[in-house]
Amino acid sequence: MTKKHSKLEAINLDAYYGDFHALKGINIAMEEKAVTAFIGPSGCGKSTFLRTLNRMNDYIDGFRIEGQVLLDGRDIYAADVRVDELRKEVGMVFQKPNPFPKSIFENVVYGLKIQGIKDKNVLQEACEKSLQHAALWNEVKDKLDKSALALSGGQQQRLCIARALAIQPSVILMDEPASALDPISTAKIEDLIHELKKDYTIVIVTHNMQQAGRVSDHTAFFYMGELVEYSKTKTMFTSPKDTRTQNYITGRFG
Numbered sequence: 001m002t003k004k005h006s007k008l009e010a011i012n013l014d015a016y017y018g019d020f021h022a023l024k025g026i027n028i029a030m031e032e033k034a035v036t037a038f039i040g041p042s043g044c045g046k047s048t049f050l051r052t053l054n055r056m057n058d059y060i061d062g063f064r065i066e067g068q069v070l071l072d073g074r075d076i077y078a079a080d081v082r083v084d085e086l087r088k089e090v091g092m093v094f095q096k097p098n099p100f101p102k103s104i105f106e107n108v109v110y111g112l113k114i115q116g117i118k119d120k121n122v123l124q125e126a127c128e129k130s131l132q133h134a135a136l137w138n139e140v141k142d143k144l145d146k147s148a149l150a151l152s153g154g155q156q157q158r159l160c161i162a163r164a165l166a167i168q169p170s171v172i173l174m175d176e177p178a179s180a181l182d183p184i185s186t187a188k189i190e191d192l193i194h195e196l197k198k199d200y201t202i203v204i205v206t207h208n209m210q211q212a213g214r215v216s217d218h219t220a221f222f223y224m225g226e227l228v229e230y231s232k233t234k235t236m237f238t239s240p241k242d243t244r245t246q247n248y249i250t251g252r253f254g
């Protein structure tokens, strides 16, 4: 079998919030068209690391990094990188579904309209394709002009995934995308992640180890700002190497 390409890579990455050293010497290469899960106790740096992957932390006063983050081999923190272009390539879905108070249609095509796309046929086609891809089309196809806020939480989260897909990213970052959802909606999101990895590289932060086990190909265990262990998910859950990983996955702390 040919080795898959490393889509995202961190090299000697340190991150700071002011004086606080939040990420310490992270080295990791994440495979293309696969799911990588970040696990670890609260406050260990999972979200911080996820957000360095599309420069979401740039907005935070006092935040800085040292080291490199490479997307397809290119440093995303290099001076010539346009952050708006980067975010088209690396989309993000948050913990709480955050649809805009607009129609379902307007939510999905929002990013395309910002890019200046006005052609109705193009927008309609993109809307249908994204909703199909997010496994929501059948539930909403007859009410595209209705408010997105009238959807259930699980539908709203799939709508947010459709909104992210519409701008055709190659990577989707998901920060605990199912933690605010009921078990049935969670299962739908997990099925969807499974489908999406055929076309996208997915990085997911999750508190739920069963979920990491179900959805991810590789798992990275973080502890106090360090990447302690990174391996195939099966290997991590059956034979963790580090005692800290062992303690965490057996529920001894966290």
Ligand SMILES: Nc1ncnc2c1ncn2[C@@H]1O[C@H](COP(=O)(O)OP(=O)(O)OP(=O)(O)O)[C@@H](O)[C@H]1O
Pocket (backbone or CB within 6 Å): 017, 020, 022, 040, 041, 042, 043, 044, 045, 046, 047, 048, 049, 060, 207
């Ligand atoms: N905006 C911020 N300013 C200062 N410190 C921050 C900020 N955001 C996070 N931190 C700190 O950085 C550390 C890592 O936080 P982060 O949110 O990345 O952890 P996490 O592993 O995702 O936690 P959780 O699972 O609880 O979401 C924590 O100690 C946190 O207090």
